[in-house]
Amino acid sequence: MTAIYQPQIGDWRYGLFECFDSIGDCLLGLFCPNCYAAYASDAAQESVIASILQCLCYPLGLCYLRPRIRNELGIPGSIFKDVLATCCCPCCTAIQIKREFAD
Numbered sequence: 001m002t003a004i005y006q007p008q009i010g011d012w013r014y015g016l017f018e019c020f021d022s023i024g025d026c027l028l029g030l031f032c033p034n035c036y037a038a039y040a041s042d043a044a045q046e047s048v049i050a051s052i053l054q055c056l057c058y059p060l061g062l063c064y065l066r067p068r069i070r071n072e073l074g075i076p077g078s079i080f081k082d083v084l085a086t087c088c089c090p091c092c093t094a095i096q097i098k099r100e101f102a103d
Contacts, residue, residue, distance in 0.1 A: 010074045012096060016085055019095035029091040034058045036091070040098035044069055062086045062093050069097060 019026050029036040038055035044065065046054075054061040067082040069075075086093045 010076055012070075012075055012100060014096055014099045016089065016092050016096055019092045019099075022095070022099070025095050025098065026091075029095045033091050033094065036098070037062055037094045040094045041065060043098045043101040045101070059086060059090050062090055062097075065097060066093055069100065073100070 014021075019029065025036075028039075034055045037058050038051045041051040041054040041061070046065070050061075050065075054065065063083050063086045066086055067077075067079050070077050070082065
């Protein structure tokens with residue numbers, strides 16, 4: 001019998017470290033993080049200006065984007081956790097944001 005994690009209503013559909021499930025996203029996020037952050041911003045239907053700022057101000061832009069999306073989707077959490085996730089693993093954060101909107 002295999003236990004399968006079912007996200008609670010309001011949880012992120014993909015955990016922060018589930019970025020490794022998609023090798024293509026993982027490689028792009030690792031080797032071209034600025035471009036991937038802009039891609040994640042675009043997937044979240046942010047404006048073109050916001051996507052450009054994500055590319056130019058990569059970690060700072062993700063610190064703005066993640067809590068905004070979390071609040072928009074009703075995902076519980078705090079600004080502290082958002083900033084911590086973004087500062088410790090910005091590639092995984094960008095991949096998580098993009099995958100949230102990709103499906």
